[in-house]
Amino acid sequence: MTLQTIAFEKREQLKQKPNSDQLGFGKYFTDHMFLMDYDEQKDWHNPRIVPYQSISVDPSAMIFHYGQTVFEGLKAYRTEDDQILLFRPENNMKRLNQSSKRMSIPEIDEEEVLHYLQQLIAIEQDWVPSAEGTSLYIRPVVIATDPNLSVEPSKTYTFMIILSPVGSYYPQGIKPVSIRVEQQYTRAVKGGTGTAKTAANYSGAYKAQEKATEQGLSQVLWLDGIEKKYIEEVGSMNVFFKIDGEVITPELNGSILEGITRKSTIELLNHWGIPVKEQKISMAELHAYYHNGKLEEAFGTGTAAVISPIGELIWENEKLVINEGQIGEVAKKLYDTITGIQTGKVKDRYGWTVEAASKTMNTSPSL
Known part of the structure; x- marks a missing residue:
């Protein structure tokens, strides 16, 4: 890997950092950000860290005009001995490129950009909170910048990384959430952009989320876009069900996002000897399992919430209360293990964590 020289412009007056109990999700942003440009002659060039602006x-x-953009989401965690760890960041860089391919955006050098991210976090390490359940959220994003109304891929792009100290994604913390099964609107179809992290996938889901919010529910569970029959994913998470001792998650079918926490969950379950399958499962099948007492747990997986137990599903005006609305044993073990590895409290036996920064790292402007 040949690294380009990265410029660093230090912010003259640093921001006041919020208290850990005020963080919420994505409300505050750090002092600096990363930028890099693309054009056809220079490829990706001019990497720089500048004041957030x-x-x-x-x-x-x-x-x-045409929404040509992709993004990622990952986190940095502070350990008890003041290390700062990233969780499987190489997977995020790989997925960013997979999204870029789908959206006709030039790929980045994954190893190079991960190095730049580590430099940015080293500079901003004092923004990584230490309170229980907190972390530094990392948002890489690419946008098309050509001033051109032709319906074709842009020839110029800007790549950014912004950082935000965050608390729990759900205000209630790790407590079972209530979810509405969506039967009118469609998130994605095979061959579309469901496997890419691109903006319209999320804004197109707002209408369904509005209906869920009106009912006092946290999220939407999406069904397939063709038959409105098979379970796909929750708005911000992949989804898992423990049925009669076996864990099932919808198979990747060309419209479901390939989650990194999903991947980690499957690997952990296999390591623990808990049967886990990736397969199609219909809402009608799940409903039958519920009524014959075989639906034991349901939970979502994602970077933002890590593991989110599902206490209720609302389908066709029926409320399915799962595990008496309590956190299931498998979901709790997964949450404790993954968050433990992320924060250094549980030994990382899988090589999933990467050191981003520590109090002893050099953060001078000579990058």
Whole structure:
């Protein structure tokens, strides 16, 4: 790997950091951000760390008109001995490139960008909170910047990484959530953009989420876009069900996002000897398992919430209360193990964590 020289412009007056109990999710942003540019002649170039700021984009930039953009989400965690760890970040870089391929965006050098991210976190390490359940959320994003209204891929792009100290994704913390099964709207179909982390996948889900919120529910469970029959994923998570001692998760079918926490969950279950299958499962099948007493647990997996137990599913005006609305044994063990590895409290036997920064790292501007 040949690294480009990375420029560093230090912010003159640093921001006041929020208290850990005020963080919420994605409300505060650190002092600095990372930027890099692309054009066809220079490829990806001009990597730089600058003060967090607004960016200037032409009103005709293609991102505004055709939504050509991809993003990622990962976290940095502070350990008790003041190390700062990333959880499987190479998978995020790989998935960013997979999303870019689908959206006709030039790929990044995954190893190079991971190095730049580590440099950014080293500079911003004091922003990584230490309170229980907190972390530093990392949002890489690529936007198309060509000032051009032609319906074609942009020829120029901007890549950014912004950082945000966060608390729990759900205000109630790791407590079972209530979820509405969506039967009218469609998130994605095979051959579409469901496997890419791109903006429209999320904004297109707002209408269904509004209906769930009106009912006092946390999230939406999406069914397949063709038959409205098979379970796919929750709005911000992949989904798992423990049925008669076996864990089942919908198979990757070309419209489901390949979650990194999902992947880690499957690997842990296999390591523990808990049967786990990736397969199609219909809502009608799940409903039958519920009524014959075989649906034992349900939970979601994702970077934001890690493991989110599902206490209720609302389907066709029926409320399915799962495990008496309590956290299941498998979900709790997964949560404790994954968050333990992320924060250094549980030994990482799988090589999943990467050191991003420690109090002893050099954070001078000579990058």
